[in-house]
Amino acid sequence: MFDVTIIGTGVIGCAVARELSRYKLNTCVVEKNVDLANGTTKANSAIVHAGFDAKPETLKGKLNAKGNTMFDKLSEELDFPFKRNGSFVLCFDEKDMDGLRELKKKGEENGVPDLQILDGNEARKMEPNLSDEVVAALYAPTGGIVCPYEMTIALAENASTNGVEFRFETEVKGIEKSGEKYILKTNKGDIETKLVINAAGLFSDEINNMVSERKIHIAPRKGEYCLFDKVVGDMVSKTIFQLPTKLGKGVLVTPTVDGNLLVGPNAVDLEDKTDLTTTREGIDDIVSRAALSVKQIPMRQVITSFSGLRAHCTENDFIIGEPKDAKNFINATGIESPGLSSAPAVAEMIRDMVVAKLNPDKNADFNPIRKGIPKFREMNNEERKQLIAKDARYGKMVCRCETVTEGEIVNAIKRPLGATTLDGVKKRTRAGMGRCQSGFCSTKIVEILSRELGIARTDVTKFGGESNLLVGKDKESI
Structure with a gap:
């Protein structure tokens, strides 16, 4: 049985997972998609708002400006791009x-x-x-810009290396309360947990409404x-x-x-x-x-x-905390703009709720540092030579528009919670995000995914499910 189960791997779910990994908690994150950051986190304005828009008495008003101040340290620790452009x-x-x-x-x-x-x-x-x-x-x-999916991937990787378990393609179909625990009924079997955190984004109302009479509408x-x-x-x-x-x-x-x-x-x-x-x-x-x-x-x-x-809540504010009739079920719902900007502060708020309930010891082995994939496009020639000397795959260009090498793509596949799809590689490396929009590099990326994952090229997908890029027989397997 898990101590905590988080539903959803958007920026909120992954930020909470990382905060909980500071403690000796048996934590699991479940996600119905094949990869991280596949919902609202994947496609938004990528703005770190200063915090002047929300009403001061709201959670949005209280958490935005606080979250904004946390980005410098987070980006330094987790090695994701962030800039205070104003x-x-x-x-x-x-x-x-x-x-x-x-x-x-x-x-x-x-x-x-x-x-x-x-x-x-x-x-x-x-x-x-x-x-x-x-x-x-x-x-x-103090306004800023960030890459929301790179940030989310960084949070998740760091949570994973600090002991959090992630389960993908695991959809919560129902939730039952049994004594002091919850049973999550999923397409891959039951998950028992002491505490649930609902960070399911657009579908967080459906998760809440499985356990509480206080209905939410997203x-x-x-x-x-x-x-x-x-x-x-x-x-x-x-x-x-x-x-x-x-x-x-x-x-x-x-x-x-x-x-x-x-x-x-x-x-x-x-x-x-x-x-x-x-x-x-x-x-x-x-x-x-x-x-x-x-x-x-x-x-x-x-x-x-x-x-x-955007996960717009009809109550026009974040909903964070327990419904009165669902003890140890914590909502993080209605997290629309400025949700990305507020995410670090939201995660701390939920972490404190969990700690107050479960009273766990601190994780003495917690390591806040995560190193990202080396970015060939940002290096000078001497740095590139040194990298290629260590791994010749960094000398093989795959995506010309964004200057992404084979070494970076292999790194994206092999690292914790690595890419398994074309979009997964894109989110981690930017391969395919340039002016040709993967017109030239997609075939090579399919080949690399096939080779590194040990699957047929016809089994490689764009974003999981039935989004296969190739159909028919793979001549290499005939």
Whole structure:
């Protein structure tokens, strides 16, 4: 029997797992997908919000600014990319200045440091490509950008090396209470546990509703994005938001931590929790609204569009803690924006709840350090030579757009909780994320996955399940 079982391997589930690995707890994480970070964590704005947007009395307001301050240490310990690039909230009409001042006031109440209101000319000195329509901007220097799936993978790998067990393709179908324990009914058998943490993202309402009469409803909210080539990645240096008005919340324009430019999202409420389609209308909408912020959107440099689903809770705040009628069942649900920014603080909050309940000893062997995959693209020539001398596979280029080598791909497969799919390799190495969108490298990656996993090429999938890339007979097995 496990002490703690966490449902879900998004950023919240993996951050909690890492925090619990600081203690002598028999902890398990279950995930219905084949890999980490396959839900909301995979496709979002990748913004570490400063913390000025949420109401101070809410969990969002209390946890965002605190979580923001934790990213520097986390990224150093776990070796994932993070940058404090700062953010602007743009105002386009003097009549809306009260809204900008209200945001600043909320941010100060939430503990956000160094907020400033700049006039349009001051803002354009810092960001020359801002629209001439900008009359003022709220500047938050502590805003940042991160790679959400690299961060989540880093958290999970560190939790795994510190003793947490991960079980993939394990879907919770039901939960029963038996005395002082819970029994999770899964497609791979029963799991007995003293305590459950519900971090199931879009499906966290369904998990909660299996055990509690206090029903929760999660409404999937789709956001569409355009991703631009790195040649225009420096069009802005900060994350550019728009001041919400009666006409809507606006969209953002931001550099990514990997050097691209990102525009979006819109917000479309859905019922289907699997709908990740993009639409011409949606893309046209975000591009036209982004044009309010910057002088020219370089549409010829779009390399892909995508959408993500936010776990919008009808209560409009995070729900963290026990339902009154479900002792030792801890919810982490409704974690939409600023959920990524708040994740480290959410994890500490839940860790403290678990420690208070189970009173475990500390794990004296806990190691907070995790080293990521060496990034060939970021090395100088001397460093590359040294790496190739140790492992010749780092001298074989696979993804030319992102400068990813065979050595990096093999590392991604062989490391803790390693990649087993094409998307798994992509999330860990960026192979296939460049301007050709895996047009050249996918066949080679399939070959490497087949070889390293000892499976036929026809059994290699894009993201698990029935997403096989090849059909028919593999001539090498005939």
